[in-house]
Amino acid sequence: FVNKICRSEKDWSMKDLKPALISEMRTATANGKGVLMAVSGGVDSLVTAVIMHRANPDNLYLVYVDNGLMRNGETNEINKLFQKMGFKHFEIIDAKADFLDKLKGVNDPEEKRRIIGHTFIEVFEKKALALKKKSDIQFLAQGTIYPDRIESAQPSKAASKIKSHHNVTLPEKMHLKIIEPLKELYKDEVRELGEELGIPKERVWRHPFPGPGLAIRILGEVTEDRLRVLREADEIFISELKKEGQYDKIWQAFAALLPVKAVGVMGDSRTYENIISLRAVTSKDAMTADWAKIPYDTLERISTKIINNVRGANRVLYDISQKPPATIEYE
Ligand code: XMP
Numbered sequence: 001f002v003n004k005i006c007r008s009e010k011d012w013s014m015k016d017l018k019p020a021l022i023s024e025m026r027t028a029t030a031n032g033k034g035v036l037m038a039v040s041g042g043v044d045s046l047v048t049a050v051i052m053h054r055a056n057p058d059n060l061y062l063v064y065v066d067n068g069l070m071r072n073g074e075t076n077e078i079n080k081l082f083q084k085m086g087f088k089h090f091e092i093i094d095a096k097a098d099f100l101d102k103l104k105g106v107n108d109p110e111e112k113r114r115i116i117g118h119t120f121i122e123v124f125e126k127k128a129l130a131l132k133k134k135s136d137i138q139f140l141a142q143g144t145i146y147p148d149r150i151e152s153a154q155p156s157k158a159a160s161k162i163k164s165h166h167n168v169t170l171p172e173k174m175h176l177k178i179i180e181p182l183k184e185l186y187k188d189e190v191r192e193l194g195e196e197l198g199i200p201k202e203r204v205w206r207h208p209f210p211g212p213g214l215a216i217r218i219l220g221e222v223t224e225d226r227l228r229v230l231r232e233a234d235e236i237f238i239s240e241l242k243k244e245g246q247y248d249k250i251w252q253a254f255a256a257l258l259p260v261k262a263v264g265v266m267g268d269s270r271t272y273e274n275i276i277s278l279r280a281v282t283s284k285d286a287m288t289a290d291w292a293k294i295p296y297d298t299l300e301r302i303s304t305k306i307i308n309n310v311r312g313a314n315r316v317l318y319d320i321s322q323k324p325p326a327t328i329e330y331e
Pocket of ligand 1: 208209210211212252286287323326327328329330
């Protein structure tokens with residue numbers, strides 16, 4: 001219908017989109033003013049940062065907030081990556097204690113998201129004000145993609161808000177102009193664009209990771225010890241999936257920590273420990289998802305390895321829920 005009857009040309013391609021976006025961003029920021037951006041190490045913010053960097057390399061200011069809710073080794077990896085990619089102004093803010101302190105005793109998912117969002121804004125705003133004093137920053141770039149707008153912005157009266165704030169914006173008083181180069185793209189298009197931009201493949205094909213981090217995969221209170229249990233289990237799960245060639249077939253895989261304990265037996269002793277739930281889904285755009293049909297023997301190896309190696313976990317479950325009605329994340 002589109003091509004034959006409406007006679008629309010097939011003239012849209014990712015190859016053309018790359019220079020078009022870079023030049024659009026160059027024009028948008030042509031006044032020589034600075035562009036501020038928070039990066040997470042995820043695909044969306046990385047692709048956005050590379051576009052903004054190509055458009056305006058000297059005036060891009062990147063900030064990474066370490067909220068203490070990242071996976072094992074992640075902050076280190078991100079630091080190395082950004083150094084290697086040659087970004088001129090890149091800074092890591094260690095705000096771990098701040099976030100974990102504010103999350104103490106908090107169990108409610110929306111409350112966690114609210115606290116994380118607010119703390120992020122507080123930390124980022126402080127940095128933004130300090131940077132603004134030194135350099136003339138006028139823009140705020142964000143890695144918002146199309147599904148983010150659908151799920152959190154309530155695009156119409158009919159669509160209800162599922163979870164609060166996928167991406168956070170700075171308060172209006174900062175007077176920064178928001179720039180969102182990826183706002184019309186789906187995740188697979190962002191990845192294709194990332195490859196066109198020459199971003200390393202393993203970064204482009206990394207599974208998505210939510211802004212509120214492990215806090216929304218820990219049901220119940222977030223504590224240092226529960227974070228440790230989850231991190232260790234997640235690391236085993238992901239590295240086994242990679243080893244067995246399953247990782248790239250899956251949209252997103254992760255471990256979650258349930259808010260109940262179960263009885264088990266280790267040697268001659270009774271244990272009363274945490275339950276790890278493994279979630280792996282296939283999807284095209286995260287709007288709907290199916291549980292991944294990981295082979296039983298792979299699941300068995302992962303479960304054994306987690307129970308044998310992670311102190312504080314004595315039971316592993318595999319989540320077989322579809323989205324909808326379940327969501328991909330647990331909170
Ligand atoms: P759900 O759980 O809503 O997730 O099925 C859909 C996709 O969005 C990711 N997600 C988030 N990403 N901040 C993010 O940056 C968030 O607050 C957030 N919540 C969910 C989730 O990982 C999945 O890919």
